[in-house]
Amino acid sequence: xxxxxxxxxxxxLVNEGLRAYLKPRYPEIIYEAMGYSVxxxxxxxxxxxxxxxxxxxxxxxxxxxGFACAIEMIHTYTLIHxxxxxxxxxxxxxxxxxxxxxxxxDIAILAGDGLLNLGFEVMLSEAVKKxxxxxxxxxxxxxxxxxxxxxxxGQVVDLLSEEKKADExxxxxxxxxxxxxxxxxxxxxxxxxxxxxHKALSSLDEIGYKMGIAFQIKDxxxxxxxxxxxxxxxxxxxxxxxxxTYVSVFGFDRANEDYLRLSEEVCRLLDxxxxxxxxxxxxxxxxxxxxx
Amino acid sequence: xxxxxxxxxxxxLVNEGLRAYLKPRYPEIIYEAMGYSVxxxxxxxxxxxxxxxxxxxxxxxxxxxGFACAIEMIHTYTLIHxxxxxxxxxxxxxxxxxxxxxxxxDIAILAGDGLLNLGFEVMLSEAVKKxxxxxxxxxxxxxxxxxxxxxxxGQVVDLLSEEKKADExxxxxxxxxxxxxxxxxxxxxxxxxxxxxHKALSSLDEIGYKMGIAFQIKDxxxxxxxxxxxxxxxxxxxxxxxxxTYVSVFGFDRANEDYLRLSEEVCRLLDxxxxxxxxxxxxxxxxxxxxx
Numbered sequence: 295x296x297x298x299x300x301x302x303x304x305x306x307l308v309n310e311g312l313r314a315y316l317k318p319r320y321p322e323i324i325y326e327a328m329g330y331s332v333x334x335x336x337x338x339x340x341x342x343x344x345x346x347x348x349x350x351x352x353x354x355x356x357x358x359x360g361f362a363c364a365i366e367m368i369h370t371y372t373l374i375h376x377x378x379x380x381x382x383x384x385x386x387x388x389x390x391x392x393x394x395x396x397x398x399x400d401i402a403i404l405a406g407d408g409l410l411n412l413g414f415e416v417m418l419s420e421a422v423k424k425x426x427x428x429x430x431x432x433x434x435x436x437x438x439x440x441x442x443x444x445x446x447x448g449q450v451v452d453l454l455s456e457e458k459k460a461d462e463x464x465x466x467x468x469x470x471x472x473x474x475x476x477x478x479x480x481x482x483x484x485x486x487x488x489x490x491x492h493k494a495l496s497s498l499d500e501i502g503y504k505m506g507i508a509f510q511i512k513d514x515x516x517x518x519x520x521x522x523x524x525x526x527x528x529x530x531x532x533x534x535x536x537x538x539t540y541v542s543v544f545g546f547d548r549a550n551e552d553y554l555r556l557s558e559e560v561c562r563l564l565d566x567x568x569x570x571x572x573x574x575x576x577x578x579x580x581x582x583x584x585x586x
Numbered sequence: 587x588x589x590x591x592x593x594x595x596x597x598x599l600v601n602e603g604l605r606a607y608l609k610p611r612y613p614e615i616i617y618e619a620m621g622y623s624v625x626x627x628x629x630x631x632x633x634x635x636x637x638x639x640x641x642x643x644x645x646x647x648x649x650x651x652g653f654a655c656a657i658e659m660i661h662t663y664t665l666i667h668x669x670x671x672x673x674x675x676x677x678x679x680x681x682x683x684x685x686x687x688x689x690x691x692d693i694a695i696l697a698g699d700g701l702l703n704l705g706f707e708v709m710l711s712e713a714v715k716k717x718x719x720x721x722x723x724x725x726x727x728x729x730x731x732x733x734x735x736x737x738x739x740g741q742v743v744d745l746l747s748e749e750k751k752a753d754e755x756x757x758x759x760x761x762x763x764x765x766x767x768x769x770x771x772x773x774x775x776x777x778x779x780x781x782x783x784h785k786a787l788s789s790l791d792e793i794g795y796k797m798g799i800a801f802q803i804k805d806x807x808x809x810x811x812x813x814x815x816x817x818x819x820x821x822x823x824x825x826x827x828x829x830x831t832y833v834s835v836f837g838f839d840r841a842n843e844d845y846l847r848l849s850e851e852v853c854r855l856l857d858x859x860x861x862x863x864x865x866x867x868x869x870x871x872x873x874x875x876x877x878x
Contacts, residue, residue: 320759321742324734375699380691399672400745403695404738407667407702411733414706418726427714430722434710441703442616446696450613453692467612 297576301342304355308341309333311363315416327397327405328412332370335388339581340365340476344484346574347498350567353488360420361432361487364413365480368440371409372476374402376449432483439479448472460538466507469540474506481505494567501563505578508556511549514539518546557582589868593634596647600633601625603655607708619689619697620704624662627680631873632657632768635797636776638866639790642859645780652712653724653779656705657772660732663701664768666694668741724775731771740764752830758799761832766798773797786859793855797870800848803841806831810838849874 312332318325341362348358377384377392378399385395394402417436421429438444448471455464481502485495517532518541532539541549561582564575604624610617633654640650669676669684670691677687686694709728713721730736740763747756773794777787809824810833824831833841853874856867 319735321739321746323746324739324742328734371699375695378692378695380695400670401742403667403670403672404742404745407663407698408734408738410699410702411729411738415726415729415733418722418729421713421722422719422726425719427717430710430713434707434714437703437707437710441707442620442700443611446700446703447613447616450616450693450696453696454613454615 295572295576297573297580300573301577301580304342304345305338307359308338308345308362308366311359312366315363315367315412323397323401324404324408327393327401328367328370328409330396331374331393331405332366332409334390336366336370338362338366340369340480342577343477343502343574344480346571346577347481347484347490348488349484350498350564350571350574351485351488351490351494352570353484353490357424358484358487360416361429361436361483364416365436365476365483367409367413367416368436369476371406371413372440372445372449374406374409378402381449381453428486428489432486435482435486436479439475439482444471444475444479448475455538457536458538460543462543465538465540465543469507469510470503473510474503477506477509478502497563497566501560501578504556504563505560505581508553508560509581511540511553511556514541515546515549515553517541587864587868589865589872592865593869593872596634596637597630599651600630600637600654600658603651604658607655607659607704615689615693616696616700619685619693620659620662620701622688623666623685623697624658624701626682628658628662630654630658632661632772634869635769635794635866636772638863638869639773639776639782640780641776642790642856642863642866643777643780643782643786644862645776645782649716650776650779652708653721653728653775656708657728657768657775659701659705659708660728661768663698663705664732664737664741666698666701670694673741673745720778720781724778727774727778728771731767731774736763736767736771740767747830749828750830752835754835757830757832757835761799761802762795765802766795769798769801770794789855789858793852793870796848796855797852797873800845800852801873803832803845803848806833807838807841807845809833 316325316329316332318329344362344365345355345358349355373387374393376382377387378394384392386392390396393405397405414433414437417429417433421433440446448468451464452468452472455468460468478499481498482495485498490498514532517539544552560578561575564571564578567574608617608621608624610621636654636657637647637650641647665679666685668674669679670686676684678684682688685697689697706725706729709721709725713725732738740760743756744760744764747760752760770791773790774787777790782790806824809831824834836844852870853867856863856870859866
């Protein structure tokens with residue numbers, strides 16, 4: 295397998311799908327605002343994990359493409375709403391003005407609502423078209439993990455913890471829900487669509503959780519050790535914003551150890567999927583390599 | 587049929603369902619904010635229409651209760667987000683502080699997101715539990731009508747039309763999407779769950795559209811002719827806010843004529859459902875009676 299070639303082909307597949315779903319129609323401005331944020335440089339991490347998990351359990355990735363686009367829409371809505379003045383009040387993301395700066399606050403709120411809603415529309419439309427119960431189950435899995443029991447709950451606790459030091463339990467809750475939940479959702483939904491048995495599904499759930507926590511620790515470490523040029527955003531921003539991080543709560547050494555341990559566990563669990571899991575395994579390693 | 591008794595029983599059924607879905611858990615504040623707005627005095631119009639349509643086509647309303655709750659959650663999310671400072675900037679709704687005034691702006695944004703997401707979770711959970719394809723189709727119908735092609739698109743055009751006189755086509759687009767779409771969604775989803783044939787579904791679609799436009803015309807008329815005491819909100823607010831209304835665009839006489847004609851058509855179409863449609867017919871008449 296030429297990993298980089300397959301990777302780029304899949305990213306292009308997802309982008310093609312997203313372009314089709316977001317093709318402007320009346321009223322154009324809302325499609326432009328949704329498209330602006332969706333095409334603002336995302337790496338398509340969650341769609342690639344979803345497709346990779348589908349493949350790893352023996353499924354056909356073309357059957358999972360709609361869901362891959364849907365989870366990127368849902369991820370993007372969380373970014374648009376998190377950046378709003380009443381939330382994290384960020385003017386830039388990945389070096390570009392955030393949605394409410396490029397458009398306006400009202401349009402950004404509605405673009406977020408629109409992307410969340412469209413994500414569900416796409417999943418439901420796939421479920422109706424394909425008729426299999428697995429699509430409905432996959433959509434429910436994503437819905438539960440991005441709702442108040444998942445991503446939204448995480449953002450609530452994150453906001454409540456601003457300007458005060460979070461305890462270990464609170465920090466883990468935030469990381470589990472804000473970061474890990476959508477990664478778990480991607481892997482589980484892909485696996486369900488691909489026809490995973492109970493064992494494979496449970497393993498991908500564990501992989502998603504560990505991968506999510508590992509990514510978040512990595513982010514927290516990079517905020518201290520990287521440079522603005524490499525990172526594409528100001529370093530030290532967590533500290534400046536008095537934001538509790540894995541490093542500030544557990545210390546740098548423990549953060550680094552946990553990151554390495556979780557990454558190794560992810561790779562070991564992925565080994566069980568053999569040749570079918572080769573892409574997912576290689577992609578996980580690529581993501582981990584960023585700081586090793 | 588003792589209409590008022592049945593009406594109150596159904597409202598209580600819906601409220602019980604909503605209380606169960608919104609039972610607080612960690613992080614409590616988001617459940618409190620969602621519950622605050624859901625229990626701020628809504629008449630449960632859309633749930634009652636959904637249950638009534640299910641019954642009118644011969645379905646069992648207990649099978650549609652989850653969807654009835656879901657559509658009320660989705661309706662409530664649109665109110666919370668529409669009231670935000672960046673949108674209509676309303677401090678009061680039905681005489682009570684709006685969600686962002688009672689809580690805070692960030693929590694109100696997330697409460698809206700949470701209710702939209704939970705609405706889909708509830709529908710998907712029903713679809714998975716019950717296994718029938720009709721539940722997935724009903725959820726897709728609601729999803730399409732409340733998304734960018736429906737309610738959200740309507741709010742976008744409404745915002746863009748502020749402070750300028752909307753033309754007839756624009757005003758009808760706003761009324762069709764902002765008001766009629768969710769009413770159509772309620773009737774169609776209820777009918778799909780109840781096992782409607784093509785003819786009944788298409789009739790309820792037409793009923794929903796006409797009912798929605800009629801309600802909006804009524805609202806616009808009441809804003810001129812009623813009193814603050816009767817209405818529970820300041821009269822003349824549309825005029826004060828330079829808001830285009832059916833009355834300002836088409837004139838009072840035409841508005842009144844259209845309202846009466848649409849209402850009559852709704853009742854006539856509902857007659858075709860016979861005894862099974864008695865509740866829905868009586869409820870429609872009750873709603874119409876408010877200004878006749």
